[in-house]
Amino acid sequence: MQGITGLVLAGGLSRRMGGVDKGLVPLQGRPMIAWVLERLAPQVEEVIINANQNLEIYRGFGPAVVSDAMGGFPGPLAGLQAGMRAASHPLILSVPCDSPFLPADLAQRLARAKAEQGADLAVAKTGEQAYPVISLCGRELLPHLTDYLARGGRKVDAWYASLKVAEVAFDDEAEAFSNINTPDELRAFDAPA
Numbered sequence: 131m132q133g134i135t136g137l138v139l140a141g142g143l144s145r146r147m148g149g150v151d152k153g154l155v156p157l158q159g160r161p162m163i164a165w166v167l168e169r170l171a172p173q174v175e176e177v178i179i180n181a182n183q184n185l186e187i188y189r190g191f192g193p194a195v196v197s198d199a200m201g202g203f204p205g206p207l208a209g210l211q212a213g214m215r216a217a218s219h220p221l222i223l224s225v226p227c228d229s230p231f232l233p234a235d236l237a238q239r240l241a242r243a244k245a246e247q248g249a250d251l252a253v254a255k256t257g258e259q260a261y262p263v264i265s266l267c268g269r270e271l272l273p274h275l276t277d278y279l280a281r282g283g284r285k286v287d288a289w290y291a292s293l294k295v296a297e298v299a300f301d302d303e304a305e306a307f308s309n310i311n312t313p314d315e316l317r318a319f320d321a322p323a
Contacts, residue, residue, distance in 0.1 A: 133175065133219045133220050133221055134173070134174040134175055134219055134221045134222070134223050134237055134241065134266070135174060135175065135176050135177070135178060135213070135217035135218060135219040135221070135222050135223070136170040136171065136173065136174035136176070136177040136178070136222075136223050136225070136237075137177075137178050137179075137180060137209070137210065137213035137217070137222050137223065137224040137225070138153070138163060138166055138167065138170065138177065138178070138179045138180065138193075138224075138225055138226075138227050139180050139206050139209040139210070139213075139224055139225065139226050139227060139263055140152070140153035140163055140179055140180060140181045140188065140226075140227035141180045141181050141182040141197065141198055141206075141208070141209045141212075151181075151183055151184050152227055152228050152310070152311075153166075153179075153181070153188070153227035153228070154184060154187060155310075155316060157230055157310065157316065157319060158319075162227055162228060162230050162310065163179070163188070163191060163227045164191065165230030165231070166225060166226075166227055166229065166230055166232065167191060167192075167193070169230070169231070169232040169233075169234065169236075170223070170225055170232060170236075172234070173223070173234070173235075173236060173237035173238070174219075174223055174237055175218075175219055176193070176194075176217075176218055176219065177192075177193040178193055178194050178195070178196055178213050178216050178217065179191065179193050179194070179195045179196070180195075180196055180197070180198070180209035180210075180212050180213050181195050181196075181197065182197050182198055185197065194216060196212040196213060196215070196216045197212060198211070198212050199211065199212060199215075200279065204279070204284055205284045205286075206224075206226070206262075206263045206286060207275060207278070207279060207283070207284065207286055207289060208279060209224075210222070210224050210267075210275065211272065211275050211276060211279060214269050214271070214272040214275065215272065217269055219269075220268055220269050220270075221241065221244075221266055221267070221268055221269070222266070222267055222268075222269060223236070223237050223240065223265075223266045224263060224264070224265055224266075224267075225263070225264050226263045226264070226309060228309045228310045228311060229261075229264065229307060229308070229309040229310075230308075230310070230319075231305065231306045231307075231308055232264075232306055232307075233300060233303045233306040236254065236264070236300075236306075237266065239298055239300070240252040240253075240254065240265070240266035240296075240298055241266055243296040243298040244266055244267075244296055246296075247294075247296040248294070249293075249294045249295055249296035250267060250268065250271060250293040250294045250295065251265055251266065251267040251268075251271070251290065251293050251294075251295050251296070252265060252266045252267075252295070252296040252297075252298050253265040253266075253290070253295055253296070253297055253298065254298055254300050254307065255297045255298065255299055255300065256299070256300050256301050256303075256304040256307055257301060257304070259307075260297060261307055262286040262287060262290065263286065264307070271293070274292075274293075275289065278292070
């Protein structure tokens with residue numbers, strides 16, 4: 131889609147997965163990030179990976195790799211900040227590295243809702259469940275986000291509370307938002323069909 135940078139957030143510590151680098155964990159024989167890139171790349175003009183470890187391995191997937199400007203694994207907003215700084219396009223579509231089944235129309239639907247509602251940011255949801263790290267925002271929010279992080283803010287929901295947010299229902303594609311946070315969830319999705 132025109133004017134969008136896709137950002138894969140792979141910079142966390144993956145505590146619930148036992149501390150392994152979640153994006154590199156194999157799912158049905160391929161690293162999870164390979165699934166995410168396959169779903170994301172056709173929807174955007176460029177892709178950036180945010181990672182804070184195994185940088186050379188991530189570079190091997192092709193997209194540019196950027197790390198958080200702040201140390202200590204401060205969370206997904208620091209990854210979004212790094213991606214915004216590196217993005218070549220005015221819109222940033224952020225997705226986590228542990229959601230391998232993303233919808234093929236994710237960028238299109240978020241962009242439409244953001245434009246129609248005059249929102250700062252559009253976020254995907256199914257039912258009552260919002261997915262705060264699956265969002266589309268404008269790069270012009272970078273100073274606002276940088277200020278929030280500089281003041282010690284880390285919570286995605288608290289940052290969103292200061293913005294006009296469009297929540298976009300994907301109830302017709304709820305299974306596309308399955309994410310894999312634990313070894314048990316990985317085993318469930320890794321089982322042969």
